[in-house]
Amino acid sequence: MSPVRAPRSAGGAARREALLDATVRLLARDGARAVTHRAVAVEAGTTHGSARYYFGTREQLLDEALRRLAARQIDEIRTVLRRSATADPQEFATRLARYLTDTVAGDRDASIARYELFLEVARRPELRPALAEWGAVQREALAARLAAVGAVEPEAAAADLLTLLNGLVLEQLATPDDDFEHTRLRPAILRHCTGHG
Numbered sequence: 001m002s003p004v005r006a007p008r009s010a011g012g013a014a015r016r017e018a019l020l021d022a023t024v025r026l027l028a029r030d031g032a033r034a035v036t037h038r039a040v041a042v043e044a045g046t047t048h049g050s051a052r053y054y055f056g057t058r059e060q061l062l063d064e065a066l067r068r069l070a071a072r073q074i075d076e077i078r079t080v081l082r083r084s085a086t087a088d089p090q091e092f093a094t095r096l097a098r099y100l101t102d103t104v105a106g107d108r109d110a111s112i113a114r115y116e117l118f119l120e121v122a123r124r125p126e127l128r129p130a131l132a133e134w135g136a137v138q139r140e141a142l143a144a145r146l147a148a149v150g151a152v153e154p155e156a157a158a159a160d161l162l163t164l165l166n167g168l169v170l171e172q173l174a175t176p177d178d179d180f181e182h183t184r185l186r187p188a189i190l191r192h193c194t195g196h197g
Helices: 010-031 037-044 050-054 058-083 089-108 107-123 123-149 152-174 180-194
Strands: none
Touching: 010 037, 010 050, 010 058, 010 089, 010 107, 037 050, 050 152, 058 089, 058 123, 089 107, 089 152, 089 180, 107 123, 107 152, 123 152, 152 180
């Protein structure tokens, strides 16, 4: 298998990032099956050879796109949870719901691409480690905050809440609801703050 190559220059780093951005756009617009080296290169406005140089196989391209989305969201979630370092369940629920609503509205491509990658992981187990790491970090961060706001079983509540939030966000992407944040998200988060579900 060809290696995933690290860029050697700022220009190379920019090309690699452009290829990953293009992968996310393709995933969102056309699904995982549309992701090929040639399609990604065209979307990024670069050469087919450039895509092959940085990502030797399609699987490596998808894995790196998944890791990049995961790293970005993990950083964002940690920031949101740090800012809601309070014992007030209402404030915690409000901040987390606002973040998720803003993410869906502000970066729809990344949100859709994330679920496309979930489905691709179901078909290609070799992509599973990146997804498992992403979930574990999010569950750990959520469990710590849920414990601080009084959840009875924070680890179990975090696992269930993360699954529920994924389902709600997926539903919002498919069938948008203008009052999603207040009628669906905040109440779901609050239910996991003081009890379990």
